[in-house]
Amino acid sequence: MKSAMKERFIFVFLVAGIGFFITGFIFQMLGPLFFLRNIPMKSVEELVQEDVDAEFYQLAEDYPDEFQKAFGEPTAAAYAAALRLGRDIYIKEACWHCHSQYVRPIANEPVRYGAVSVASEYQNELEMPVLFGTRRVGPDLIRESMVHSNDWHVAHFYDPPSVQPGSVMPSYKWFYDENGRPNKKGLAITAYVQWLGSWHRR
Amino acid sequence: MNNRQSLVDYNLVTAHFIAALTFLVVALTAGFLYSLQFLGHYPLSGIEFFSPGRVRMVHTNAIAYGWLLNGLIAGMYWVIPRMSGYTVLSKTLSWLIFWVLQILVLATAVGILGGYAQGIEWGETPIFVDPFIVLGLALLAINLIPPILKASKDAPLYVSLWYFTGASIWVILVYIMGNYLPQFFVPGAAGAAIAGNFIHDLVALLVTPVGWGLMYFFVPTIIKKPIWSHSLSLIGFWGLAFFYPMQGMHHFMWSPVPMHVQYSAVVATVAIEVVVTSVLANFIMTLRGSGNYLINNYPIRWMYTGMIFYWVTCFQCAIQVTLTVQKLIHFTDWVVGHAHLVMFGVFSFWLIGIITELWPRLTGKEWYSQSLHGWAYWLVTLGLTIMFIDLAIAGVMQGFTWWGLNPFIDSIRFSVPFWFVRTLSGLMIIAGILCLVYNLYMTVRAENAYEARPVIA
Numbered sequence: 001m002k003s004a005m006k007e008r009f010i011f012v013f014l015v016a017g018i019g020f021f022i023t024g025f026i027f028q029m030l031g032p033l034f035f036l037r038n039i040p041m042k043s044v045e046e047l048v049q050e051d052v053d054a055e056f057y058q059l060a061e062d063y064p065d066e067f068q069k070a071f072g073e074p075t076a077a078a079y080a081a082a083l084r085l086g087r088d089i090y091i092k093e094a095c096w097h098c099h100s101q102y103v104r105p106i107a108n109e110p111v112r113y114g115a116v117s118v119a120s121e122y123q124n125e126l127e128m129p130v131l132f133g134t135r136r137v138g139p140d141l142i143r144e145s146m147v148h149s150n151d152w153h154v155a156h157f158y159d160p161p162s163v164q165p166g167s168v169m170p171s172y173k174w175f176y177d178e179n180g181r182p183n184k185k186g187l188a189i190t191a192y193v194q195w196l197g198s199w200h201r202r
Numbered sequence: 203m204n205n206r207q208s209l210v211d212y213n214l215v216t217a218h219f220i221a222a223l224t225f226l227v228v229a230l231t232a233g234f235l236y237s238l239q240f241l242g243h244y245p246l247s248g249i250e251f252f253s254p255g256r257v258r259m260v261h262t263n264a265i266a267y268g269w270l271l272n273g274l275i276a277g278m279y280w281v282i283p284r285m286s287g288y289t290v291l292s293k294t295l296s297w298l299i300f301w302v303l304q305i306l307v308l309a310t311a312v313g314i315l316g317g318y319a320q321g322i323e324w325g326e327t328p329i330f331v332d333p334f335i336v337l338g339l340a341l342l343a344i345n346l347i348p349p350i351l352k353a354s355k356d357a358p359l360y361v362s363l364w365y366f367t368g369a370s371i372w373v374i375l376v377y378i379m380g381n382y383l384p385q386f387f388v389p390g391a392a393g394a395a396i397a398g399n400f401i402h403d404l405v406a407l408l409v410t411p412v413g414w415g416l417m418y419f420f421v422p423t424i425i426k427k428p429i430w431s432h433s434l435s436l437i438g439f440w441g442l443a444f445f446y447p448m449q450g451m452h453h454f455m456w457s458p459v460p461m462h463v464q465y466s467a468v469v470a471t472v473a474i475e476v477v478v479t480s481v482l483a484n485f486i487m488t489l490r491g492s493g494n495y496l497i498n499n500y501p502i503r504w505m506y507t508g509m510i511f512y513w514v515t516c517f518q519c520a521i522q523v524t525l526t527v528q529k530l531i532h533f534t535d536w537v538v539g540h541a542h543l544v545m546f547g548v549f550s551f552w553l554i555g556i557i558t559e560l561w562p563r564l565t566g567k568e569w570y571s572q573s574l575h576g577w578a579y580w581l582v583t584l585g586l587t588i589m590f591i592d593l594a595i596a597g598v599m600q601g602f603t604w605w606g607l608n609p610f611i612d613s614i615r616f617s618v619p620f621w622f623v624r625t626l627s628g629l630m631i632i633a634g635i636l637c638l639v640y641n642l643y644m645t646v647r648a649e650n651a652y653e654a655r656p657v658i659a
Contacts, residue, residue, distance in 0.1 A: 006436070006440075007358035007359050008354045008358060008359065009347075009350055009351050009359060009367055012359070012364045012367045012368060016364070016368045016439070016440065016443035016444075017367060017368045017370075017371040017372060017443075018371060018375075020444050020447055021371075021372060021375050021376075021407070021447050023447070023448075024399070024446075024447025024448040025379070025447070028395060028447070028450060028451055028466070028467065029379075029383075029392075029395050029396045029399060031395075031460075031463050032391060032392040032459050032460055032463050033388060033395075036390070036392050036460070039390075090321075091319060091320070092256070092319050093253055093255045093256065094254075094258055095255065096321060100533055102457050102458060104456035104457070106456055106529045107529045107601070107604065107605045108604075108605050108607055111607060112604070117458050118458050119390060119391040119458040119459070119460075122393075122458060124390070125389070127393070128384065128385065128390070129321040129322050129384040129385050129397060130384060130389065131321060132397075133533075134453055134532075134533070134537065135533055135534075135537065135538065136533035136534070136604075139610045164611060166611050166614055166615045166618075167611065167614065168239060168240050168241075168242060168618075168621075170239055170244065171247060171248060172253070173248045174248075174250040
């Protein structure tokens with residue numbers, strides 16, 4: 001009966017069920033973790049300490065009342081809060097199912113989008129879970145900072161086809177108050193997309 | 203027969219099938235709605251609760267957890283007691299799991315629409331739902347393993363039970379890994395390696411093994427012949443178990459994840475194609491001399507069509523995974539077409555085949571209509587084939603417009619006709635499924651009692 005060992009529960013369970021899974025886990029998942037172990041992990045506070053984005057001050061100037069209500073003064077702490085909220089919106093609205101967040105070194109992508117992505121850019125709180133994305137209905141966003149102005153984004157999120165004719169991006173009317181001015185969500189998501197790749201401009 | 207009847211809880215299997223079909227209809231509706239966004243005619247535009255991105259996530263999650271998981275569980279409740287000769291651990295536990303699953307899928311859908319999605323592909327189940335799913339899956343394993351364990355003491359296990367054994371533990375490990383590590387512990391590129399493996403493993407280590415396990419039971423029992431080669435069955439199982447957990451990185455090729463990890467995923471992905479071909483050969487040879495079943499027997503026709511799609515999918519995998527082809531087709535609709543071929547063309551076809559096989563036995567009623575079977579089969583098969591080809595072409599063209607540095611909006615203007623065809627093909631699929639559901643419903647209502655006869659075209 002020894003030859004049939006491999007057809008017994010305990011063998012299948014331990015070798016295929018647990019053993020092979022762990023092998024795959026080690027090579028495919030702990031491997032990358034090991035190779036990337038020297039890159040320091042950054043919190044949002046550490047990220048914004050390096051620099052509060054100029055676009056964020058601009059946002060505070062463009063929409064003073066709304067900004068004051070949502071975030072108070074445009075400090076580093078407010079910036080961190082805005083980025084966190086923006087990232088959460090980016091996740092819950094599934095922006096990441098239509099936009100990727102990495103530039104590949106191929107297919108003319110460095111020409112279209114800018115510098116090729118490297119692992120250290122992603123070792124931070126806002127990329128946990130990572131937002132690489134697997135589909136580009138719209139363009140990649142990891143070099144989005146300052147590609148457009150704040151006003152452009154504010155108009156775009158309200159009604160994309162009116163800004164970019166032919167766009168199939170959904171409109172996000174709930175990012176705005178009754179007067180059509182961006183509310184906390186609108187300001188946060190704008191701050192977030194303007195932040196993406198801002199470290200490359202410095 | 204009586205003995206078998208008491209082994210399997212017929213009502214439980216039926217209940218899982220009904221739940222599965224309900225969520226299938228939900229998923230198809232969500233997919234249809236989302237596709238309208240791409241034509242600029244999203245009907246619920248401006249309503250936060252039905253934001254298109256959220257509806258998209260409901261579409262995929264309802265397919266994975268509502269339709270496929272429910273259906274696969276039903277299949278296992280039917281097969282495991284028959285193969286092992288023992289009942290599952292507890293009838294009460296089975297029903298508990300049933301209700302827990304339905305509540306969790308509903309909670310997932312409402313949670314996603316309410317804005318609590320988690321940022322992990324195929325793992326968008328809200329964070330507060332995750333622990334309960336893990337618990338539910340553990341209960342499921344506790345419920346399903348005892349009969350397998352007892353049978354294993356009596357004799358070597360049949361192929362199906364290897365697959366179910368593997369899947370019952372894999373799914374727990376995979377779910378914990380994918381939903382917790384990238385969310386709370388592993389950021390950035392290393393997190394992507396885990397998230398990529400989760401995308402892959404949910405299909406490869408849950409849906410695929412359970413699906414094959416069911417095929418290894420249903421095909422031989424329907425055509426009343428043993429599987430052609432035991433060695434090929436062994437190769438198929440062990441090859442799958444070994445290579446599948448090593449491929450997930452292929453979802454993030456050319457990304458900042460270290461390149462040698464990506465290379466190894468390519469190798470494992472190409473290797474699985476060899477394994478898959480061996481499994482397919484085994485099933486094709488099993489059918490040899492019984493080809494008339496493809497014409498006369500709808501369950502077999504669904505199942506084998508699914509297998510052909512499976513081979514096409516995996517063949518496609520082996521090509522599209524290469525770093526060269528990735529340059530062109532990654533991020534495009536090609537991949538969307540591929541995903542539909544897998545989740546719908548393969549596993550949904552198998553489930554539909556199984557439902558078609560079991561429904562008269564579960565309900566004790568004769569089929570209401572044979573011609574509706576034909577309508578369902580052809581509408582769904584043609585719809586899916588058109589969708590797949592359409593998206594594959596669209597994907598290649600999108601890749602070329604991006605590569606050629608055209609303004610981005612060009613790739614969208616250009617894709618709209620393809621998206622239009624996609625919506626139409628989706629409608630064909632929906633129409634086919636409605637034929638099926640209507641047939642099932644009328645069968646239950648009808649009076650004619652079932653006498654064990656195969657489904658004849």
